[in-house]
Amino acid sequence: MSLSFEIERGLFQLDFTDYHAILGISLEADTSTIRKRYIKIARRLHPDVCRLDNRDLAQAVLSKLVNPAYAKLSSEREYADYEVLLRMMGNRLMQEHPEVQLQSDRAKTLLQAERFEPEYRAAVEEFAVHQYDDLQRTLDAIGDLSELNYVYLFRREQKNKGWPQTSKDRRPTVPAPPRPSTDSFVEQYFQRAQSLLEQNSFAQARKELQDALKLDPNNSRCHGLMALVYIKQNEVKPASINLTLANSHATKALKLDPKEPIALDARKTLNRLAARAGGTAAKPKTKPPKKTDKGGGGLFGGLFGGKKK
Incomplete structure (x- = not known):
């Protein structure tokens, strides 16, 4: 697994960073789900838990993939901007029909499923279970999840259901509890x-x-x-x-x-x-200047110096 972490499946093929796929959560996940999932992954990648030969890779995955994804989705302002991009992506999928090759059989099935929404949620949960068990396959797992997200966005637009009006629709109305x-x-x-x-x-x-x-x-x-x-x-x-x-x-x-x-x-x-x-x-600036005349010359020398008697 390369430390460059290049993913070229699902929404990633469209130059879109799929943070939901990185965390293994559905596009409908609320803040509580996002936080719980992040904590679970962070514990899984902690140096005290990982095998010795996987620690460097685990640290790289955590710092370069997981932490940035959580930072994006846990910030209300960042999430609102990201959600706008998701809505735009859904519109693009319907209008331009960009060709994205689906490798996952589950994503192909979801594309044809009559009740795609519950099928989508179940598939995301299933793929997420072992997403970070084998770090050599983590990028493949993220790709599988992003393909599910691609199909889900497409099907939502196809159904003319669109996207929620604002991020507040899926966020708790009560103040967030301490973390x-x-x-x-x-x-x-x-x-x-x-x-x-x-x-x-x-x-x-x-x-x-x-x-x-x-x-x-x-x-x-x-x-x-x-x-x-x-x-x-x-x-x-x-x-x-x-x-x-x-x-x-x-x-x-x-x-x-x-x-x-x-x-x-x-x-x-x-x-x-x-x-x-x-x-x-x-x-150097406070060093006194060298005296050039031996007598009491100069203004004060003339006034007070005088000649020795």
């Missing part, structure tokens, strides 16, 4: 990043924090720790970009939480480094 499970995954990323930072594994620590921030972009602790990572990296291999990025993350963290202790430590260190750099740069 402790997602927070726990962010905390796991954070703890691993701390441990890696102590081992001076800066690149790996950054990767853990980047994954955490994909789940929770406004996590002040993660931004604060990211600032420290860049500061520590600068101590080993000085580069102005390290301090620039450290400053950016520290500023972001303190904007989110002015009392965030990690970010405050990072800010103190950055201020100290800036003061030291400023002092070094100012030294």
Whole structure:
């Protein structure tokens, strides 16, 4: 399985990233279903669960496929934009009839099924069960699911049922409950990043924090720790970009939480480094000029110097 993760089946053939297929959920899934499915996949791909020879691949699948899909579908604004694209895709399927070769027998059957909607839901659930069991076949499983989504979109338009008016039609009307499970995954990323930072594994620590921030972009602790990572990296291999990025993350963290202790430590260190750099740069300017005349010449020399008696 290539780490480029190129999928050329179903909606992917039409230059459309099928995030529902990546997560193994139907196009009708609500926010609760999306969240539960993501948590299940993330646990399945966790380093403590995967076989040793699959850990790198599992991490790549999680960071390059699963996390971006969840970030897109869990954000109300992002999801609303994505849903508009789905509606446009459905219209395109009816108007242009783009040729998409279906490889899955289940998708071919769905294309002819009289009661296609329940058949579609059942097929998605069936395909999703083992979607991430064998990572060597995960792209094929995503392709199977995207073919089902392609057929479902086509059949909906064919039936003139169209697409729901807005994303709110399928979202709970009550405020969303707290998401402790997602927070726990962010905390796991954070703890691993701390441990890696102590081992001076800066690149790996950054990767853990980047994954955490994909789940929770406004996590002040993660931004604060990211600032420290860049500061520590600068101590080993000085580069102005390290301090620039450290400053950016520290500023972001303190904007989110002015009392965030990690970010405050990072800010103190950055201020100290800036003061030291400023002092070094100012030294040549404060060096007194050499005197060129031996006597008390000049304006003040003429006034107060005088000649020795």
